[in-house]
Amino acid sequence: MGGLKINLDNQVLDLDGAPIKGLYAVGNDAAGMLIGDTYGPNMPGTKAGYCFFSGKHVADVISEK
Numbered sequence: 001m002g003g004l005k006i007n008l009d010n011q012v013l014d015l016d017g018a019p020i021k022g023l024y025a026v027g028n029d030a031a032g033m034l035i036g037d038t039y040g041p042n043m044p045g046t047k048a049g050y051c052f053f054s055g056k057h058v059a060d061v062i063s064e065k
Helices: 046-064
Strands: 012-013 020-025
Touching: 020 046
Parallel strands: none
Antiparallel strands: 012 020
């Protein structure tokens, strides 16, 4: 729980909140999304779902650049 802070494109943010060029996080590594944890231990299945979604989302974001 916790993880790296990211923006809506799953780019990892630096300490000032700016995206780090070329660095993305998905799944548990991106669990600190935006303002808090993306999912909790009391919701089975959400972790796997976010792993699939975030991985596909990052691939889409990168392919659009």
